[in-house]
Amino acid sequence: MGMLLKLVNGKKTIEVGVFTGYSLLLTALSIPDDGKITAIDVDRKTYEMIGLPIIKKAGVEDKINFIESQALPVLDQLLEDNEGSFDFGFVDADKGNYWNYHERMMKLIKVGGMVIYDNTLWGGYVALPEEAVPEKKRAMTKSILEFNDSISAYSRVEISHASVGDGMLICRRIR
Numbered sequence: 001m002g003m004l005l006k007l008v009n010g011k012k013t014i015e016v017g018v019f020t021g022y023s024l025l026l027t028a029l030s031i032p033d034d035g036k037i038t039a040i041d042v043d044r045k046t047y048e049m050i051g052l053p054i055i056k057k058a059g060v061e062d063k064i065n066f067i068e069s070q071a072l073p074v075l076d077q078l079l080e081d082n083e084g085s086f087d088f089g090f091v092d093a094d095k096g097n098y099w100n101y102h103e104r105m106m107k108l109i110k111v112g113g114m115v116i117y118d119n120t121l122w123g124g125y126v127a128l129p130e131e132a133v134p135e136k137k138r139a140m141t142k143s144i145l146e147f148n149d150s151i152s153a154y155s156r157v158e159i160s161h162a163s164v165g166d167g168m169l170i171c172r173r174i175r
């Protein structure tokens with residue numbers, strides 16, 4: 001992800017879903033000194049306890065604007081005066097909302113910019129027939145499959161589905 005950020009000259013970025021701040025630290029270390037990250041999570045506690053001390057030690061705290069909130073209203077607010085202004089987005093929050101995030105990301109990210117959606121292979125369940133997926137995993141598997149299908153048919157992006165980790169759908173806005 002660090003290399004992709006550099007390839008798109010990522011300077012102004014959004015992260016949806018922070019948790020401890022692991023991917024946030026990577027982003028903060030990969031963007032230039034005057035880069036800015038809008039980082040959104042419903043819960044700031046884990047970030048404060050685990051990630052923030054390390055982010056401070058790394059000297060990149062000033063690049064981060066952490067907003068403790070549900071992500072959708074924040075993205076809608078950002079749309080009021082930031083349309084087409086972000087270079088990069090990383091979406092790693094509630095998977096059931098991925099399409100809602102995508103609709104907003106496609107307005108916030110500039111043409112040529114990139115958005116990465118995490119966990120899009122969902123432990124490999126997306127490749128199994130429904131009956132082979134444990135029952136408690138089926139709803140989310142269906143939701144991720146629908147997201148992957150919809151984005152494959154979406155004409156405003158080029159995508160590449162990287163089978164690293166739990167699957168990362170890399171998406172470049174082309175129009």
Ligand SMILES: C[S@@+](CC[C@H](N)C(=O)[O-])C[C@H]1O[C@@H](n2cnc3c(N)ncnc32)[C@H](O)[C@@H]1O
Pocket residue numbers: 016017018019020021022023024040041042043069070071072092093094
């Ligand atoms: C998988 S973790 C993020 C991990 C992080 N991106 C990393 O790689 O280090 C998902 C996070 O999304 C947050 N989250 C879940 N639903 C959310 C929502 N509707 N709005 C904002 N954050 C949400 C959770 O609180 C959790 O911290």
